[in-house]
Amino acid sequence: MQIVVYAGDKIKHLRDARALTQEELAKKAGITVTALSRIERNHAEPRATTRRKLAQALGVDPAELVEGS
Numbered sequence: 001m002q003i004v005v006y007a008g009d010k011i012k013h014l015r016d017a018r019a020l021t022q023e024e025l026a027k028k029a030g031i032t033v034t035a036l037s038r039i040e041r042n043h044a045e046p047r048a049t050t051r052r053k054l055a056q057a058l059g060v061d062p063a064e065l066v067e068g069s
Contacts, residue, residue, distance in 0.1 A: 007051065007065045008042040014058045015040075028057035 015025050026036045030053055038044040039054075046054060046065075055062040 006042045007046055008040045008044075010065050011036075011046075011054055011058070012040040014060060014064075018058065025054070025057055029053040 015022070020028075022033050022036050022040070026033045029036070029050075031050060035044070035050070036054075039046050039050075048062075051065050052062050055065055
């Protein structure tokens, strides 16, 4: 059985682990808080460019946001 891990869940986990607010991460990544909130709630899938921005702001490789747990 394969476990599905959504990008939004990984992003929220990484943001929380770094003690960042949504506002702080959105600003660092150059996206809106609304967009980040939708991504974290899995209501929107981030585009590749947004995923790269978020990964850079979180200090991880973009692949970490789409790979399994």
